[in-house]
Amino acid sequence: MKKIKCALIGSGNIGTDLIYKIQRSPVLEPVWMVGIDPQSEGLQRARDMGLKTTADGVDGLLPHVKADGIQIAFDATSAYVHAENSRKLNKLGVLMIDLTPAAIGPLCVPPVNLKEHADKQEMNVNMISCAGQATIPIVNAVSRIQGVGYAEIVASLASKSIGPGTRANLDEFTYTTSNAIEKVGGARKGKALAIINPAEPPMMMRNTIQCLCDDEPDQARITESILAMIAEVQKYVPGYKLVNGPLFDGKRVAVFMQVAGLGDYLPTYAGNLDIMTAAACRTAEMFAQEILAGTITLKPTLNTTAADAA
Amino acid sequence: MTTHLKGRKVLLHDMCLRDGMHAKREQISVAQMVKVATALDDAGVPLIQVTHGAGMGGNSLQHGFALASNEEYLRAVCPKMKQAKVSVLLIPGLGTMRELQSAYDCGARSVHVATHCTEADTSPQHIAFARKLGMDTTGFLMMAHLNDPDGLARQGKLMESYGAQTVYITDSAGYMLPDDVKARVSALRAVLKPETEIGFHGHHNLGLSVWNSIAAIEAGASRIDGSVAGLGAGAGNTPLEAFLAVCDRMGIETGVDLFKLMDVAEDVIVPMMDHVVRVDRDSLTLGFAGVYSTFLLHAKRAAARFGVSARDILVELGRKKMIGGQEDMIEDTAMTMAKERGLRENAA
Numbered sequence: 001m002k003k004i005k006c007a008l009i010g011s012g013n014i015g016t017d018l019i020y021k022i023q024r025s026p027v028l029e030p031v032w033m034v035g036i037d038p039q040s041e042g043l044q045r046a047r048d049m050g051l052k053t054t055a056d057g058v059d060g061l062l063p064h065v066k067a068d069g070i071q072i073a074f075d076a077t078s079a080y081v082h083a084e085n086s087r088k089l090n091k092l093g094v095l096m097i098d099l100t101p102a103a104i105g106p107l108c109v110p111p112v113n114l115k116e117h118a119d120k121q122e123m124n125v126n127m128i129s130c131a132g133q134a135t136i137p138i139v140n141a142v143s144r145i146q147g148v149g150y151a152e153i154v155a156s157l158a159s160k161s162i163g164p165g166t167r168a169n170l171d172e173f174t175y176t177t178s179n180a181i182e183k184v185g186g187a188r189k190g191k192a193l194a195i196i197n198p199a200e201p202p203m204m205m206r207n208t209i210q211c212l213c214d215d216e217p218d219q220a221r222i223t224e225s226i227l228a229m230i231a232e233v234q235k236y237v238p239g240y241k242l243v244n245g246p247l248f249d250g251k252r253v254a255v256f257m258q259v260a261g262l263g264d265y266l267p268t269y270a271g272n273l274d275i276m277t278a279a280a281c282r283t284a285e286m287f288a289q290e291i292l293a294g295t296i297t298l299k300p301t302l303n304t305t306a307a308d309a310a
Numbered sequence: 311m312t313t314h315l316k317g318r319k320v321l322l323h324d325m326c327l328r329d330g331m332h333a334k335r336e337q338i339s340v341a342q343m344v345k346v347a348t349a350l351d352d353a354g355v356p357l358i359q360v361t362h363g364a365g366m367g368g369n370s371l372q373h374g375f376a377l378a379s380n381e382e383y384l385r386a387v388c389p390k391m392k393q394a395k396v397s398v399l400l401i402p403g404l405g406t407m408r409e410l411q412s413a414y415d416c417g418a419r420s421v422h423v424a425t426h427c428t429e430a431d432t433s434p435q436h437i438a439f440a441r442k443l444g445m446d447t448t449g450f451l452m453m454a455h456l457n458d459p460d461g462l463a464r465q466g467k468l469m470e471s472y473g474a475q476t477v478y479i480t481d482s483a484g485y486m487l488p489d490d491v492k493a494r495v496s497a498l499r500a501v502l503k504p505e506t507e508i509g510f511h512g513h514h515n516l517g518l519s520v521w522n523s524i525a526a527i528e529a530g531a532s533r534i535d536g537s538v539a540g541l542g543a544g545a546g547n548t549p550l551e552a553f554l555a556v557c558d559r560m561g562i563e564t565g566v567d568l569f570k571l572m573d574v575a576e577d578v579i580v581p582m583m584d585h586v587v588r589v590d591r592d593s594l595t596l597g598f599a600g601v602y603s604t605f606l607l608h609a610k611r612a613a614a615r616f617g618v619s620a621r622d623i624l625v626e627l628g629r630k631k632m633i634g635g636q637e638d639m640i641e642d643t644a645m646t647m648a649k650e651r652g653l654r655e656n657a658a
Binding site: 150152154156159164167168169170171173174175191193194195196197198199203206208210212243244245247252254256 | 370371372402403404406407408426428429431432434435436456630631632633635636638639641642645646649
């Protein structure tokens with residue numbers, strides 16, 4: 001079966017884990033890995049796994065996009081360089097899956113709104129954050145039943161799974177995730193908290209989701225909705241597991257989740273890495289299936305893109 | 311009486327309007343804040359921390375909702391201060407630079423930028439930003455018993471490199487013994503620049519906070535956090551009036567009036583308390599098991615609902631190495647323990 005060729009930008013934890021996920025995909029094929037340091041371990045590993053590499057940033061990839069038939073790119077660099085990467089690749093008709101907190105394009109949580117973005121043929125979709133992917137489905141599962149005035153999530157992450165980029169930019173993580181809890185989760189106000197725990201052996205990623213409903217929660221319907229949503233996420237993150245709850249306490253609904261990863265690049269405790277890369281991969285697959293079926297065609301964007309305007 | 315510390319100058323930093331918020335379930339009113347801060351200012355306390363117990367951004371289901379916003383508290387307190395500087399707490403991952411800017415705009419001029427004792431590298435943006443604002447900037451290494459002296463020295467050095475003017479050893483669990491404190495402060499003193507100050511923030515869970523604070527001074531600390539009447543999480547912070555009496559006896563210079571501080575404790579703080587903040591079965595468990603002091607009241611609430619004792623919950627949280635900010639794991643742990651024991655939940 002024909003596969004859609006992909007480029008990975010950023011050779012850190014996320015980019016490397018993505019190689020494993022994309023290699024397993026029936027519709028995606030990883031072809032290029034883009035870095036900025038020729039000595040980086042990530043680029044070496046990508047070469048060992050059969051990818052072409054460049055250490056010249058996205059400009060090193062551009063001359064090869066056409067010849068190698070690259071149609072989808074994953075950006076796992078930083079919010080600061082994403083806009084420029086996206087503009088250059090969109091211009092060549094490459095769809096951009098954004099794993100940085102830049103969020104130029106619409107925010108995507110696959111079981112909540114992926115279909116909508118594919119139908120609109122968006123050329124840049126943003127994956128929010130690991131905590132966003134792990135918690136927003138649950139917020140949405142409550143808000144689709146009844147009004148949620150406030151939703152708050154706490155993501156506890158193993159210290160070993162958090163790279164230098166996230167550490168140095170915790171505020172961006174907070175802003176992007178809080179915003180997405182509202183925009184995609186459907187809560188009128190959202191708040192995101194992150195905890196980095198250094199325990200040895202490393203703790204599994206844990207997420208607590210709490211919603212304050214406008215009225216007394218309909219326990220049966222909310223429970224059913226949450227369980228259905230968990231099953232949807234499990235289709236692409238098998239280690240997404242309900243530990244406790246839903247707990248009902250007045251208007252509060254609390255859900256306690258654990259995310260075990262597949263152990264591709266980092267060990268299974270780094271569920272945060274997996275849920276991000278798996279969601280990005282799932283998103284790319286949905287677009288790829290549409291491209292292969294001929295229902296959508298990626299078109300080069302004009303010079304003046306949303307990125308330019310931003 | 312030993313007088314080897316005679317003439318040492320130490321800056322006292324009161325925590326009852328921040329750490330004390332934990333002991334009051336965040337229910338201190340704006341009027342009470344003003345009353346307490348004014349009295350502390352009058353007694354000569356040079357630094358007074360005023361925020362939600364979890365600091366900027368603290369208002370949440372996770373940490374409780376206070377009676378007023380941090381901005382409302384700061385705007386009421388700051389203009390009333392005659393000599394004291396008002397400080398805030400900021401924990402990256404919870405509070406943000408926008409909130410720090412807002413605290414500054416309301417009159418705060420000092421900040422504890424706090425991280426877990428191994429995660430200093432989550433604070434560079436916030437420390438640099440505080441310095442840019444011109445704030446008296448402290449790097450605050452929490453749960454410091456969970457890192458060894460050399461590790462803490464490396465973390466403190468990082469914070470200094472980001473711009474921190476003071477680095478704190480923070481005994482959030484009230485677990486350390488005086489020798490633990492000395493070893494950690496000495497390790498910091500050995501690597502930090504001479505002009506970088508060292509501070510110690512204690513909790514009284516083992517009844518050692520006054521002695522630990524003196525040990526810190528002996529090893530080179532020049533700032534001590536405490537709380538009038540000990541109003542703080544767990545068995546409270548270092549009781550500031552008791553510590554001050556010891557300082558006076560030892561000739562340590564603080565510039566604070568002991569009798570005035572005793573009066574604030576007795577006449578203002580003690581009548582405000584919802585429960586007597588002291589070493590009891592549960593707060594002692596915190597100090598014994600090395601658990602974050604703020605977990606105390608959360609564990610008692612979960613115990614009432616799920617029928618597992620607070621002590622059992624706290625010991626389990628210590629075993630699972632839960633750290634500050636993981637209050638959600640208290641309810642989760644209690645639910646899991648109740649399930650394992652076949653208990654049924656009490657109606658909320």
